[in-house]
Ligand SMILES: Nc1ncnc2c1ncn2[C@@H]1O[C@H](COP(=O)(O)OP(=O)(O)OP(=O)(O)O)[C@@H](O)[C@H]1O
């Protein structure tokens with residue numbers, strides 16, 4: 160089982176969109192996939208046209224079996240939803256010993272090929288749990304003036320976790336809301352590439368269709384498979400960016 | 416140099432995209448006349464695309480056409496154009512028989528291939544033009 164976390168303390172950078180799109184992409188490719196919502200906003204269930212539930216709370220706090228709390232939303236794809244009860248999960252964790260590994264310990268019993276954790280934009284105990292559970296952290300970021308700083312913050316947190324003995328296999332930075340015509344995007348893209356080099360994945364184009372898909376309870380693969388957010392840019396003879404290419408890159412991560 | 420090195424280890428799609436964006440940006444900074452010149456050249460290149468084709472030729476034949484073009488001070492494309500016109504005329508007049516060169520092909524794409532005897536290729540080489 161390989162576990163990805165989608166993390167950035169900054170809000171609205173495309174964490175949930177990326178988690179939903181990659182998880183459904185991996186499921187389509189035939190991997191048994193679980194998508195876990197660690198955010199009380201509960202947007203993951205909404206993205207599949209489902210009601211939010213207390214799935215995460217029931218699994219972690221009530222100790223119910225995983226099969227009773229997940230929803231199978233597509234072939235090969237289960238989601239473990241969140242709702243406001245996820246706030247109670249945080250309180251529960253805070254009162255525990257070994258509080259930082261509660262989530263990780265629960266995963267030992269699961270049988271999925273790949274798991275995606277959609278983290279909330281906050282640096283709380285559940286966020287730390289999510290990072291500690293993961294093998295690979297994907298850091299979506301917009302290319303605005305604070306982009307590099309936001310990424311560095313996450314890396315700092317990962318560094319602290321590393322000192323406590325958790326080994327990450329690696330991490331990637333995913334530029335989102337990419338608009339290749341604006342000077343700001345170019346400048347920030349250069350900066351982020353200078354700073355993080357090969358860690359930088361090809362970007363996800365800004366694409367209004369992305370915003371519409373959740374309202375129809377559809378993934379991007381279903382709602383708009385030929386839009387730039389999926390297919391990326393045509394760059395000369397080759398393609399650059401888009402979720403299709405990101406799936407391919409991360410497939411290489413999983414299979415080495 | 417440090418920058419070069421760094422870019423060598425980038426994701427290839429990131430490197431391509433960035434290079435393309437930087438090129439466009441550099442172009443945008445040029446004076447208007449330069450920009451127009453680039454745009455004209457690009458349009459010319461695009462127009463030329465319909466006239467372009469790639470064929471594999473025996474190296475000797477390619478050399479012969481090249482040498483002849485050089486000698487006459489014209490483009491090899493024009494020599495090739497005339498050669499093809501002549502061939503097609505002969506073919507349409509029933510003066511060409513390709514069937515004697517035809518052998519079954521093992522390629523999944525083609526049923527047949529034309530195998531020319533060595534002597535045929537040699538025949539144009541020997542004569543000094
Ligand atoms: N490439 C894109 N182009 C256009 N809109 C996008 C793109 N990616 C995401 N969005 C939209 O931006 C909004 C924020 O995205 P998303 O919810 O994925 O971010 P998030 O990081 O999960 O936010 P939060 O921090 O609140 O959890 C959503 O409405 C989403 O549909």
Ligand SMILES: [Mg+2]
Pocket residue numbers: 174175176198202277278279
């Ligand atoms: Mg989110």
